[in-house]
Amino acid sequence: MPQIHVDIAADGSLKIDAVGFSGADCEKATRFLEDALGRVRQRGRKPEYYARRSANLRQSVGGGR
Numbered sequence: 001m002p003q004i005h006v007d008i009a010a011d012g013s014l015k016i017d018a019v020g021f022s023g024a025d026c027e028k029a030t031r032f033l034e035d036a037l038g039r040v041r042q043r044g045r046k047p048e049y050y051a052r053r054s055a056n057l058r059q060s061v062g063g064g065r
Helices: 025-037
Strands: 003-008 014-019
Touching: 003 025, 014 025
Parallel strands: none
Antiparallel strands: 003 014
């Protein structure tokens, strides 16, 4: 299940970590926090950001008349 973790340091700085998201969904999920809390000083992307979404494909082979 996707989650958003927010760590608040003693100096008041924040770290937001999107867990369980893939691709740009993590940035979409955390945007409301970034907008509400102010300027982003640093952004890092985890390997999940670059993961391709798996598509559920259904394929039929053969044909009937």
